[in-house]
Amino acid sequence: MGEKSKYEILRNLESANGEIAYHIRVFGDTLAEREGYKVHDGLDAVHYYLVNKHNWLPSVVKALSTEDLSFLLAEEMNGWTVPKAAKNK
Incomplete structure (x- = not known):
């Protein structure tokens, strides 16, 4: 594999990982609204939701990788869909 192909693959992989992380944070806003959170939004809302749902310690939830969060939130x-305001133009 050439250097250019290697870096193109890496760029695409990291771009996809970033997009997943972004979607989780945006979904956190949806969770916060749905669950009636007054203080938490974004990633904090995701963490708070998982703490309450599974009775896990916050330190455990905050240590989860983006891949783990994506897996745990897949059903929810x-x-x-990403709200229009959060989409790239």
Whole structure:
């Protein structure tokens, strides 16, 4: 594999990972609204939701990787779409 191909693959992979992380944070806003959170939004809302749902310690939830969060939220995120205001133009 050439250097250019290697870096293109890396760029695409990291771009996809960043997009997933962004979607989780945006979904956190949806969770906060749905659950009636007054203080938490974004990633904090995701963490708070998982702490309450699974009775996990906040330190455990905050240590989860983006991949783990994506896996744990897959059912909740099924059918959810990114709000228009959060989409790239």
